[in-house]
Amino acid sequence: MSSEQWAVLMEENGKVHVVEMTSGSTKIKGLGVFDPEKALGEVAVGETVTIGQKELRRLPARLPELSKGMLRRAQTISAKDAGFFIARLGIGSGDAVLEAGIGSAGLSLHIARALGGSGIHTTVEPRREHAEVGLENLRRAKSLWQEFPKHHHVEGTIEQSVEAVKALHPTYDAIILDLPDHPPAISAVVECLSKGGRLACYCPVTSQLEAAWEACETAGLHVEWAGELMEREWGRASRGGMRPVNGPFGHTAFLLVAQKL
Numbered sequence: 001m002s003s004e005q006w007a008v009l010m011e012e013n014g015k016v017h018v019v020e021m022t023s024g025s026t027k028i029k030g031l032g033v034f035d036p037e038k039a040l041g042e043v044a045v046g047e048t049v050t051i052g053q054k055e056l057r058r059l060p061a062r063l064p065e066l067s068k069g070m071l072r073r074a075q076t077i078s079a080k081d082a083g084f085f086i087a088r089l090g091i092g093s094g095d096a097v098l099e100a101g102i103g104s105a106g107l108s109l110h111i112a113r114a115l116g117g118s119g120i121h122t123t124v125e126p127r128r129e130h131a132e133v134g135l136e137n138l139r140r141a142k143s144l145w146q147e148f149p150k151h152h153h154v155e156g157t158i159e160q161s162v163e164a165v166k167a168l169h170p171t172y173d174a175i176i177l178d179l180p181d182h183p184p185a186i187s188a189v190v191e192c193l194s195k196g197g198r199l200a201c202y203c204p205v206t207s208q209l210e211a212a213w214e215a216c217e218t219a220g221l222h223v224e225w226a227g228e229l230m231e232r233e234w235g236r237a238s239r240g241g242m243r244p245v246n247g248p249f250g251h252t253a254f255l256l257v258a259q260k261l
Ligand SMILES: C[S@@+](CC[C@H](N)C(=O)[O-])C[C@H]1O[C@@H](n2cnc3c(N)ncnc32)[C@H](O)[C@@H]1O
Pocket: 074, 075, 076, 077, 078, 100, 101, 102, 103, 104, 105, 106, 107, 108, 124, 125, 126, 127, 130, 156, 157, 158, 159, 178, 179, 180, 181, 185
């Protein structure tokens, strides 16, 4: 019997499933009905197993696998932009990070991984149906990773939740806002930002970016960087050589980073 609570399985096409190791027949979305403990209990990391028509390889539960296999509801922030936020806000062990809204917790998984065991991570979300998905993704990560930050979740809008998040931790080293209307959120949270700490906004369209920039200046923050990151994947051409792969050259969002001086 495996002592792990979850198994991470990858299909040949790269699709990842995170399966809870319950015993008894269970319907697992995308894989059909089977008994996870019986089918996977003896399968070691690196080995393959056939479930239904699919050959699956068991993998360790690292951040890329948990992100690929996460439950989704709201649009998520992916590694391209999450990695930039972690680096430009300097998020690391011992920090306190405030995040609104949690959505599906795509960004939260990256923050939790960077904070490790000695950080504080406070998430805020008004929509319970979004938070349920995001909190489930964090629950999986917490049970699979050796270290996980002290996580608090507050239900409500960030504007309504300032006293609650300050009660959990008086100031935050980093604040990240991924929500539709940045200006009221920025003016509400600026008092929670530590001196020298940074606030970041994720803005799918330019009008949001402009409004966030103005709101940061009005709140007394120094806008350090605004722009977007372009990611261009390359692959091997069928007749030899390397070239950019066919496919969309997509936009995710405009990002803004501002500092409290
Ligand atoms: C795009 S989703 C966030 C996705 C998340 N960053 C991820 O990577 O999975 C935006 C979330 O902000 C929430 N939201 C909207 N207005 C808000 C507010 N005023 N305060 C906090 N959260 C808010 C929405 O309910 C939604 O779940």
